[in-house]
Amino acid sequence: MMEHPENNEAYKGLVVNAGVEQPSSVNPYRRPKPKKQLLSVADFVEGIVKGNVTVLSQAVTLVESVKPEHQIVAQEVIEKCLPYSGNSVRVGISGVPGAGKSTSIDVFGLHVLEKYAGKLAVLAIDPSSERSKGSILGDKTRMEKLSVHPKSFIRPSPSAGSLGGVARKTRETIILCEAAGFDKIFVETVGVGQSETAVHSMVDFFLLIQLAGTGDELQGIKRGIMEMADGIVINKADGDNLDRAKLAATQFRNALHLFPAPESGWTPQVLTYSGFYNLGVEEIWTMIYDYIAFVKENGYFEHRRNEQSKYWMYESINERLRDSFYHNPAIEAMLADKEQQVLQGKLTSFVAAKTLLDTYFEGLKGGQTEGF
Numbered sequence: 260m261m262e263h264p265e266n267n268e269a270y271k272g273l274v275v276n277a278g279v280e281q282p283s284s285v286n287p288y289r290r291p292k293p294k295k296q297l298l299s300v301a302d303f304v305e306g307i308v309k310g311n312v313t314v315l316s317q318a319v320t321l322v323e324s325v326k327p328e329h330q331i332v333a334q335e336v337i338e339k340c341l342p343y344s345g346n347s348v349r350v351g352i353s354g355v356p357g358a359g360k361s362t363s364i365d366v367f368g369l370h371v372l373e374k375y376a377g378k379l380a381v382l383a384i385d386p387s388s389e390r391s392k393g394s395i396l397g398d399k400t401r402m403e404k405l406s407v408h409p410k411s412f413i414r415p416s417p418s419a420g421s422l423g424g425v426a427r428k429t430r431e432t433i434i435l436c437e438a439a440g441f442d443k444i445f446v447e448t449v450g451v452g453q454s455e456t457a458v459h460s461m462v463d464f465f466l467l468i469q470l471a472g473t474g475d476e477l478q479g480i481k482r483g484i485m486e487m488a489d490g491i492v493i494n495k496a497d498g499d500n501l502d503r504a505k506l507a508a509t510q511f512r513n514a515l516h517l518f519p520a521p522e523s524g525w526t527p528q529v530l531t532y533s534g535f536y537n538l539g540v541e542e543i544w545t546m547i548y549d550y551i552a553f554v555k556e557n558g559y560f561e562h563r564r565n566e567q568s569k570y571w572m573y574e575s576i577n578e579r580l581r582d583s584f585y586h587n588p589a590i591e592a593m594l595a596d597k598e599q600q601v602l603q604g605k606l607t608s609f610v611a612a613k614t615l616l617d618t619y620f621e622g623l624k625g626g627q628t629e630g631f
Contacts, residue, residue: 300332304339310378310440312412319414322431337431340438345564347442348551349433351458353484354468359494360447361402363468363534368405370540371443375548380436381405382429383415383447384458412441426457427578430571433461459487460570463560464547467491471500471507471531486518489527490546496531497538504531523559525550589622590615 265273298306298317306314321333352367354360361383368379381402405411416429433444448458459465467488485491491511496504511529521527528546532539554560584590597615600606606614 297332300335300339303332303336304438307336307340307435307439308343312439315412315435315439316414318435319432322428322435323416333431337434340434344434344437347433347437347444348464348547349444349446349462350547351446351448351462351465352468353448353458353465354494355470358468358470359534360468363494363532364445364447365402365405366534366537366540367543368402368411368445369408370537370544372408372410374541374544375443377442378410378440379405379408379412379443379445380433380439380441381411381413381445381447382432382436383413384426384429412436412439426461427571427574429458430461456487460567463554463563464489464550466543466547469493469507469511470495471504485514486521489521489523489525489550490543491515491527491529492543493529493531494534497533497536501531523554523563524557525553584616584619587619587622589618593618 264270298314303314303318303321307318318333318336321329321336324330324333352360352364364381368381371377372379402413406413414432416432429446433446436444444462446458446462465487467484467490469491471493493504493507493511508529508531515527515529530539530542530546532543534540551560554563585594593615597606597611601608601611
């Protein structure tokens, strides 16, 4: 215990002043910042239609959010933006990793904005790690000139979870971008097979970027992707790679003859170019605009967009059913247990799935549809 000699009788005449009170560690004059209010649906729509990129970005974030309250607002915004959408040229760009997609988009974007004016939105689907579920979202760094262009909007999205889910969100983002006055939209995807199908179902022209001189040229002739492509372009056709690129182009042209003619009546073309040296870019865009004019004339453009809408109706049904199943309280209670039984070999995966589904359908009959 501490001694206090000042309290001693001998020091009675001593005056001891009280100590100074410690000042608060928080600034008393600091005003708390007002909390950022979420914009109303009307504010979102007004901002988007006026072409406000900040509001557009916030709306896209809502679309990508998994929170139910955000989804409700997002769907309302999309619904109100629908009348302003549909008036753009949508181009899907795919290719193997390292084919130079991002660099090409940089060059393509600048060319298109310079030659055809208007505004350009680039939606890049970035693959997420299966382990960490993270995504670098680094495509923008390779679009150095385009990312600072005042008429461009670049938005990378992670493909976390199902590709179908990402694709649906990308499709909804396209609607928002069109409402904001973007009349050219690029959708970039990594060339791993599954994502192409989803991107193909939301674009007017599907451009496949290939490389020459990387071993077996026939590797590129994958039936599924080749059949989807409306145009194939071979990148890095410069320097001593030029002859190899021309040879690869000839091989691709020959391979395309083996495929049945596309429904659109258009013969897919094979071109060579160099994204790095900006060679042959004009020819690619002449081809794309020729295609758009061709399919608009023969009615396939409208037919294809209607088919895409039908496809997305079914995709939305599938996704809603899946959500309803996994968010059903009875299923949530049983799922972990069934999973353990399958892992321990006590149940086969099919029996476990059947039990869960039977429980779900019984619940629907009994009126337990909280998850729906």
